[in-house]
Amino acid sequence: MKYTLLLSGLLALLLFSNCAETASTPASPTDDATSQLTNQEHPIAIVLHGGAGAMKKELMSDSLEAAYLHVLDSALHVGYTILAEGGISIDAVTSVITILEDCPLFNAGKGAVFTNTEENELDASIMDGNTRNAGAVAGVKRIKNPILLAKSVMLNSEHVLLAGEGAENFAVSQGFQLMDPAYFRVESRLQSLRKVKEADKKQVNTHYDERLKASKFGTVGCVALDKTGNIVAGTSTGGMTNKKFGRIGDAPIIGAGTYANSKTCGVSSTGWGEYFIRGVVAYDISALIEYKSLSLAEAAQLVIHEKVPALGGDGGVIALDAKGNISMEFNTEGMFLACQNSAGMKEVKIFH
């Protein structure tokens, strides 16, 4: 265990410097952003996550925890500053998710988990709450920031969901550069895959290996409310370690992984994707608010603590409503979270 902690500590320091660099580029001091807001009439709010799962305190070194908190805080700062300076929520969401995709600590973009065939297959989606327009991509292998491609599908195509090589061809038509797939490779993720495959061979039930279970999660997402009252939600993931058969989870599915309606709420999900698809989780929270007049908190709690577990699934959601209320609910042991609103709420936390 000591050896593992030492290794993860060294890894964390390396990642820390990488992620910090990425995250700090467009940032300015948080206090400035907050002070600019005190006179705003329209509330603004942002919430982001880096996945839910079994991230137990004892499996994480102090330096790794510090690295996670630093990136979450940096990403939050970037997103909130955009909103505080009058920027639109689509820019806040894509900027935050781009930072998390670029950081190898999270299972999205660089750092994505490996499929059974030792590839990284990326999914992402985004939805605009005013227009309820949406864009999503599934199974792309050469797009540095899948959330930006999802945005391009939303804004520059008549489609919602593009998959595989076709999605990459669309990306090229939109001026995206295709990456060498080696860019996404993070050694520790590859080792996780090989452990899972080894365990599969020995017919060990990998579901009960805490470290492997944690590696199933790590999707990232962000929901933002801007000064115009528009809510945008986005989600990005590398999916499940050892995924086979072209499996698509909930992250690129509008209504399951991502949903936004400026009249109700915006939601980004993370967890065991199959259950989130079957439960139509993201839209269900919106429907409970619209049709049953539940508050955002009541709706998110009902879905995550009763409806998803009743199906057999686990995971969490981040959500916010038009008033800037923020909800972060999960039925797993932990979740990487950060949020801030103009009413004075601010949190950056790894819930253990």
Place this chain on the structure above:
Amino acid sequence: MKYTLLLSGLLALLLFSNCAETASTPASPTDDATSQLTNQEHPIAIVLHGGAGAMKKELMSDSLEAAYLHVLDSALHVGYTILAEGGISIDAVTSVITILEDCPLFNAGKGAVFTNTEENELDASIMDGNTRNAGAVAGVKRIKNPILLAKSVMLNSEHVLLAGEGAENFAVSQGFQLMDPAYFRVESRLQSLRKVKEADKKQVNTHYDERLKASKFGTVGCVALDKTGNIVAGTSTGGMTNKKFGRIGDAPIIGAGTYANSKTCGVSSTGWGEYFIRGVVAYDISALIEYKSLSLAEAAQLVIHEKVPALGGDGGVIALDAKGNISMEFNTEGMFLACQNSAGMKEVKIFH
């Protein structure tokens, strides 16, 4: 026009004999099935569709119309007989959809429309209303009956949605035979594609060409309620003519194209898929029943005649509830429909 009618008449006669043969195999007389039901306590019901769109009377020869009606009736008979004899709704739904997939008249299985690269890419999904388990496949090119593969994903995997070659690899692992892609090729569909591409070159707005607009639709689907009270819904399609970039529509998306919950309803959608995804159409009908206490008819009408058009989309749904009530709503000019329940309702119709 006369020449077109003559050609389509000849085609219809050819298809008629093909489809009739497929459809009649597992059938027995309808009257028998109905009479078996008179003493049933639990209602049974089935509804199926062959797509919604601009199927104007003047664009369809009498013989083509007869061919459509014959297949719709045959498929209905097969499905209803299964339910009447105490079979389960999953068997009724897959049997009906298999017949429609095998018939080249419909845009699913054999007869699927062509993609921009002159291929047939098939999508399907199925959901079980008791367990709310679900299975779906997207972008498969060599599966004769995608609905059966979707069923296999639901019953024999821990996944919900598999795409592309991965889905075909799963199929092989489940004992499915891969077809030569030439099996799916129907000459008239290829000509439709080439017309669309020609029009695109000339920058004609193909949206207003009635025949091409009709070719966008033609998805098939079925919802059934069996004697145990279980509702199952399924959908299968070849997608849009001239589709590019690995586009995935609503048919394989649980919550958009297909949804079933035995406590509320089962739904299969058809139409302009992007709007059905954004509107989370199939689940929305269930949510309106569950959360707002709307009747099946009220919920389906609200979604199809108000909510989908408000987004800018068109299409239709078939739906039924646990009491055996049936709803068929569309905001297009027509829809291929058939339904029967143990309360004595029976319709086989092309609505113009």
